[in-house]
Amino acid sequence: xxxxxxxxxxxxxxxxxxxxxxxxxxxxxxxxxxxxxxxxxxxxxxxxxxxxxxxxxxxxxxxxxxxxxxxxxxxxxxxxxxxxxxxxxxxxxxxxxxxxxxxxxxxxxxxxxxxxxxxxxxxxxxxxxxxxxxxxxxxxxxxxxxxxxxxxxxxxxxxxxxxxxxxxxxxxxxxxxxxxxx
Amino acid sequence: xxxxxxxxxxxxxxxxxxxxxxxxxxxxxxxxxxxxxxxxxxxxxxxxxxxxxxxxxxxxxxxxxxxxxxxxxxxxxxxxxxxxxxxxxxxxxxxxxxxxxxxxxxxxxxxxxxxxxxxxxxxxxxxxxxxxxxxxxxxxxxxxxxxxxxxxxxxxxxxxxxxxxxxxxxxxxxxxxxxxxxxxxxxxxxxxxxxxxxxxxxxxxxxxxxxxxxxxxxxxxxxxxxxxxxxxxxxxxxxxxxxxxxxxxxxxxxxxxxxxxxxxxxxxxxxxxxxxxxxxxxxxxxxxxxxxx
Numbered sequence: 329x330x331x332x333x334x335x336x337x338x339x340x341x342x343x344x345x346x347x348x349x350x351x352x353x354x355x356x357x358x359x360x361x362x363x364x365x366x367x368x369x370x371x372x373x374x375x376x377x378x379x380x381x382x383x384x385x386x387x388x389x390x391x392x393x394x395x396x397x398x399x400x401x402x403x404x405x406x407x408x409x410x411x412x413x414x415x416x417x418x419x420x421x422x423x424x425x426x427x428x429x430x431x432x433x434x435x436x437x438x439x440x441x442x443x444x445x446x447x448x449x450x451x452x453x454x455x456x457x458x459x460x461x462x463x464x465x466x467x468x469x470x471x472x473x474x475x476x477x478x479x480x481x482x483x484x485x486x487x488x489x490x491x492x493x494x495x496x497x498x499x500x501x502x503x504x505x506x507x508x509x510x
Numbered sequence: 511x512x513x514x515x516x517x518x519x520x521x522x523x524x525x526x527x528x529x530x531x532x533x534x535x536x537x538x539x540x541x542x543x544x545x546x547x548x549x550x551x552x553x554x555x556x557x558x559x560x561x562x563x564x565x566x567x568x569x570x571x572x573x574x575x576x577x578x579x580x581x582x583x584x585x586x587x588x589x590x591x592x593x594x595x596x597x598x599x600x601x602x603x604x605x606x607x608x609x610x611x612x613x614x615x616x617x618x619x620x621x622x623x624x625x626x627x628x629x630x631x632x633x634x635x636x637x638x639x640x641x642x643x644x645x646x647x648x649x650x651x652x653x654x655x656x657x658x659x660x661x662x663x664x665x666x667x668x669x670x671x672x673x674x675x676x677x678x679x680x681x682x683x684x685x686x687x688x689x690x691x692x693x694x695x696x697x698x699x700x701x702x703x704x705x706x707x708x709x710x711x712x713x714x715x716x717x718x719x720x721x722x723x724x725x726x727x728x729x730x731x732x733x734x735x736x737x738x739x740x741x742x743x744x745x746x747x748x749x750x751x752x753x754x755x756x757x758x759x760x761x762x763x764x765x766x767x768x769x770x771x772x773x774x775x776x777x778x779x780x781x782x783x784x785x786x787x788x789x790x791x792x793x794x795x796x797x798x799x800x801x802x803x
Contacts, residue, residue: 378547380543380546382539390729391543393549393550396551401573402573402576403576403802407761409553415553416553419550424539473779487760
């Protein structure tokens with residue numbers, strides 16, 4: 329009898345879990361910058377990042393298509409895809425992580441959260457730890473922040489002839505505005 | 511008792527599945543994210559790195575606002591050996607500027623030592639290879655003016671006699687990751703011909719250009735192009751042009767090192783006025799240096 333009760337409670341909890349509340353965007357902005365001073369700026373912006381956040385537990389996933397990164401210089405964009413990111417083989421990068429102790433109820437103005445997760449680029453997984461700012465306005469969730477990655481970590485080979493022109497530490501900035509998923 | 515143990519077993523099973531359920535949920539989140547994607551931008555590998563395969567035009571067009579400088583050298587035939595240092599003493603040089611005026615449209619201007627030829631060219635990209643179109647298609651046209659002909663030597667020379675034209679349809683496709691092939695139906699018009707070479711009047715000529723590249727690594731490829739001439743007289747001294755070379759890309763530069771039987775680099779001349787014969791070793795070394803600004 330007792331076990332049946334536990335099971336019922338468990339099932340109820342599970343069903344609650346299944347009706348999780350989620351927020352998402354298809355037009356998140358992901359930028360990166362790998363410029364070295366005195367050389368041509370190396371930066372690009374992707375305005376079609378998809379992001380999905382489960383507000384019950386703070387689980388968050390996001391995805392960018394490499395071909396969606398826009399450079400000022402078209403040739404640089406071609407080289408980015410062809411020579412560095414192998415976009416033909418690895419068309420997208422994904423992130424899967426968690427906003428620690430996230431609670432939509434206690435969110436009001438600006439809040440900082442620890443974001444931990446795994447970034448997958450070119451099929452190589454790397455742990456990422458950073459702090460992002462999260463705020464809620466008109467039932468929209470705004471997430472922004474930045475972190476650094478090493479080109480080395482993702483097997484991005486830079487030929488010696490242009491090694492001085494590309495930063496080894498690449499800054500990735502995110503700016504996402506999520507709306508409720510119904 | 512037996513009934514109870516079944517229940518217990520069931521509970522244990524359910525409990526043991528929970529961690530997997532949680533795991534599955536996170537993957538569900540990724541799957542749900544996937545379903546959010548609408549039109550996924552796809553990267554199509556460019557068929558060629560440079561604007562020419564070797565001598566033949568490739569389907570690549572200068573991007574809008576980009577300025578390219580192409581310096582091409584074609585040396586003398588190798589077989590003369592050390593006497594003229596494997597042809598280095600007989601260099602023909604073409605200096606060319608190319609500009610991306612509009613998206614998909616490039617204009618070019620050049621001067622080739624061969625017959626002191628000035629050229630104006632235009633290339634327009636019609637299609638890019640994608641899910642919808644299986645090939646890259648570009649249209650190319652050139653006007654070449656021979657400024658070497660002297661009126662003092664040829665009193666009957668008219669200005670129009672100096673001009674030659676080409677019109678080319680370039681179609682290429684990249685296969686798998688490494689191989690790209692191109693075919694190019696070409697029309698060439700010469701207003702003036704040297705009958706000592708052509709034997710008969712063939713002012714209008716049709717050719718089929720063919721070319722390809724095979725990538726040996728990300729920045730190195732093996733290239734080849736050839737054009738078959740349908741119109742030339744079988745006794746003509748002119749040969750079909752064949753070029754074999756490599757592309758070496760280093761960021762903003764592409765170096766093209768090649769061997770060819772043609773001494774000219776401008777379109778109408780290399781296509782229909784090539785005199786070297788590969789089978790007799792009449793091959794020249796040459797290179798194109800492509801620099802983007």
